[in-house]
Amino acid sequence: MHDTVTYSMLEFTLLRDLCLLGFSGLFLWKLNRNPVSEGDAISTEDRRYLLIRACLGYASAYLLNGALQMISFDLLVVITQTLPFMATYLGFRINKEPGYVTEIIGMMICFACVAYIIYSEEKM
Numbered sequence: 001m002h003d004t005v006t007y008s009m010l011e012f013t014l015l016r017d018l019c020l021l022g023f024s025g026l027f028l029w030k031l032n033r034n035p036v037s038e039g040d041a042i043s044t045e046d047r048r049y050l051l052i053r054a055c056l057g058y059a060s061a062y063l064l065n066g067a068l069q070m071i072s073f074d075l076l077v078v079i080t081q082t083l084p085f086m087a088t089y090l091g092f093r094i095n096k097e098p099g100y101v102t103e104i105i106g107m108m109i110c111f112a113c114v115a116y117i118i119y120s121e122e123k124m
Contacts, residue, residue: 013065074118081114
């Protein structure tokens with residue numbers, strides 16, 4: 001009897017992130033660069049916001065990977081394809097950004113095509 005080992009998406013994402021951190025650390029060490037030291041490229045205040053945004057991005061990715069076990073894949077694809085709609089709506093409501101007609105039409109066409117592909121009768 002042959003036993004198979006399965007890994008969850010969360011373990012894969014964690015392994016990927018640790019490898020990226022390790023390789024980037026080795027690369028920076030080889031170039032003799034300190035990414036934490038003050039630089040001219042970004043101010044201290046902007047650096048703080050960038051760090052918070054990166055941490056929130058990783059947290060949302062891990063939560064999404066944890067939710068993969070609770071929802072179906074087609075629902076996950078629909079949710080991820082509606083993220084541009086949500087970003088445009090929040091930008092309009094919170095930041096008072098203009099919503100361009102071509103942007104909205106393009107998002108609606110892309111969403112309709114994804115929904116058609118997902119819910120079409122032909123299954124492989």
